[in-house]
Amino acid sequence: MKGIIRVKAGKDFSTMHVQEIPSPTLQSGEVKVKMASSRINPVDMDLMKGFPTLKYKKPQIGGIDGAGTISEIGQNVRDFQVGDKVFFYRKFSDIGTWAEEITIHADYIAKIPTHLTPQQAGTIALPLLAAYDSLQELGAKKGEKILIHGAGGGVGFLAVQIAKSMGLEVIGTASGKDIDELKNVGIDRVIDYRKEQFANVLKKGEVNYIFDLLGKDILLQSIDLQPKKIVSVHYVVPEKMSKAGVNLPAILKWILSLTMTKFRKRAKRNGVELIGQVTGGNGQLLGEVSRLATEKMFVVREIPTVHLNEIEQKGLTKADIGKAILFG
Ligand SMILES: NC(=O)c1ccc[n+]([C@@H]2O[C@H](COP(=O)([O-])OP(=O)(O)OC[C@H]3O[C@@H](n4cnc5c(N)ncnc54)[C@H](OP(=O)(O)O)[C@@H]3O)[C@@H](O)[C@H]2O)c1
Numbered sequence: 001m002k003g004i005i006r007v008k009a010g011k012d013f014s015t016m017h018v019q020e021i022p023s024p025t026l027q028s029g030e031v032k033v034k035m036a037s038s039r040i041n042p043v044d045m046d047l048m049k050g051f052p053t054l055k056y057k058k059p060q061i062g063g064i065d066g067a068g069t070i071s072e073i074g075q076n077v078r079d080f081q082v083g084d085k086v087f088f089y090r091k092f093s094d095i096g097t098w099a100e101e102i103t104i105h106a107d108y109i110a111k112i113p114t115h116l117t118p119q120q121a122g123t124i125a126l127p128l129l130a131a132y133d134s135l136q137e138l139g140a141k142k143g144e145k146i147l148i149h150g151a152g153g154g155v156g157f158l159a160v161q162i163a164k165s166m167g168l169e170v171i172g173t174a175s176g177k178d179i180d181e182l183k184n185v186g187i188d189r190v191i192d193y194r195k196e197q198f199a200n201v202l203k204k205g206e207v208n209y210i211f212d213l214l215g216k217d218i219l220l221q222s223i224d225l226q227p228k229k230i231v232s233v234h235y236v237v238p239e240k241m242s243k244a245g246v247n248l249p250a251i252l253k254w255i256l257s258l259t260m261t262k263f264r265k266r267a268k269r270n271g272v273e274l275i276g277q278v279t280g281g282n283g284q285l286l287g288e289v290s291r292l293a294t295e296k297m298f299v300v301r302e303i304p305t306v307h308l309n310e311i312e313q314k315g316l317t318k319a320d321i322g323k324a325i326l327f328g
Contacts, residue, residue, distance in 0.1 A: 003061045003100070010048070013315070017315060018308060024102060027103065031074060031077055032071050032072035034327075035066055035098075035122075036066070038122050039154065053246060054093060055093075063097035065090070065097060066088065067118045067121035067122035074106075087125040094245060100327050108282070113294040119326065124300055126154075127155040128158050130279040131162050132162055142168070143167060144168055149213050149218055150214050151170075153174075155213055160186070160187050162292070172191070175194055179192065181299075207227050220266060223267050240277075244279070303323060306324075306325055306326070
């Protein structure tokens with residue numbers, strides 16, 4: 001069978017290529033999955049560059065999320081059967097989904113939303129889990145107001161639907177091309193970031209919560225808006241990295257924490273609770289949001305695709321981020 005293999009660390013995906021690899025051996029607690037699809041997430045490239053303290057396998061298969069059909073069940077796996085359609089997100093310390101067949105611990109998998117195909121589910125595993133896990137952190141109540149930055153992106157578009165299912169009033173920043181689709185899934189207001197600055201059109205205290213997917217100046221300006229809480233995927237809390245299976249040495253934790261000082265200080269000055277978000281493989285949480293997605297019939301947008309055979313011919317580049325890899 002074929003897989004996309006990281007040959008060595010590189011600046012981008014250029015050191016990865018498709019090669020024949022042996023079919024994986026099933027361990028106790030694992031299932032074997034015939035892959036349908038996997039999204040090329042921004043984090044995939046960071047992981048392929050080489051992440052501090054991670055030990056890469058030989059061969060190291062790329063990819064961290066995806067979906068497919070269970071073809072074999074290992075010992076001590078309960079809740080799943082051969083033929084189940086599942087999706088998953090792995091930990092940084094256990095990557096590898098870009099192959100025709102993979103093995104994965106049953107703790108990381110969940111049945112896909114019943115209104116989706118495995119191919120569709122593989123395009124949303126990480127974005128759906130990241131959006132749900134982040135919004136759970138806020139403890140928001142029905143009727144409160146949230147601003148979601150990057151609402152038109154992979155994570156943001158699902159976050160809008162989760163926030164609406166929580167009964168929240170949702171404002172999003174996005175580019176004009178995404179406005180119609182955001183309105184179709186119930187967003188209350190869109191600020192087109194290419195035409196207007198959110199910091200100029202929203203008043204201090206106007207939103208109760210902010211979900212930040214953009215970081216840097218957007219995060220600083222968000223803090224100045226003085227919501228009760230902000231959850232940000234770009235505010236790194238080193239202790240939380242263990243959720244992704246990464247245990248950083250004390251010196252790296254200290255350096256990382258130092259790079260976050262300006263956000264921490266600004267939040268304190270403005271009386272804002274700033275929550276850093278790291279997503280870790282968690283089949284139970286993914287199962288919860290999968291059931292919510294089924295109940296509310298979440299809309300999944302079609303994204304551009306690239307077949308494994310095409311990658312074999314032309315390789316992977318940064319421009320492929322956001323596309324789905326199709327197997328089989
Ligand atoms: N820490 C974690 O656990 C975690 C988990 C998942 C994702 N992430 C991170 O979350 C971020 C988003 O991921 P994603 O997969 O959703 O990326 P994505 O699909 O590329 O979406 C990013 C979106 O942000 C929009 N955007 C760019 N600049 C903007 C601005 N100034 N204002 C408003 N919107 C803007 C883009 O719009 P246009 O390009 O169309 O203009 C695009 O729709 C990435 O940085 C990713 O690494 C972190």
